[in-house]
Amino acid sequence: MGTLGKIDRGNLSSQVYDAIRNSLMDGRYPPGDRLRISALADELGVSITPVREAIFRLVSEHALEMTAATAIRVRDLKAAEVAEIQTIRHHLEGEAALQAAARITPPDLQALETLQEDFRLAAASDPQQAALLNRQFHFQLVAAARMPLIFATVENMWTLLGPLLRLFHMTVPARDLASERHKHYDVLAALRARDGDGARAAIQADIGWGRLMVEWMEERSARG
Structure with a gap:
């Protein structure tokens, strides 16, 4: 994958935090990978201080773990943790979809439709x-x-899921993501109809696919 890239001056701590967090979401760092503050500072073209601040913030959010004074690693989640994350997403993204059906604007809906077409x-x-x-x-x-x-x-x-998702998708066969049966289409249809219950059910069904990742992790753990 590409480098993080230099960042502009300004609120360096926030910008560094966003850059590292986006890289975690993108799966740039695999689970268990060690991050070195000095190397990140060089890559981003900033001093060590904003990188350290960003790292500590990510540690407090459980996205990274500090195993020693200078040992920062990407979290290697357990199956139970992933199941908990999926439960949180099920409820929160479901509630958001319910509310979005009542509050969505035409530009919001157009943005979602464009993203889905690009995704397909x-x-x-x-x-x-x-x-x-x-x-x-x-x-x-x-x-x-x-x-x-x-x-x-x-x-x-x-x-939290980003590093694991990349590894998972590299290991297991892909879903038929391009299919018109993809749950995102059900989400869009419900939003157009202002059907909050339908939008919630569709996005929760989409999130429910994550149970395969939990099962994969359990099998991986059992194999040692």
């Missing part, structure tokens, strides 16, 4: 781009609910 096209040839667009679809849906606390929590759940 990428699914056949570019799994990494498809994964990014899938996440953007979920985030756009939650944003349409106008519930910032739910949005922040959902973002954190995706940050």
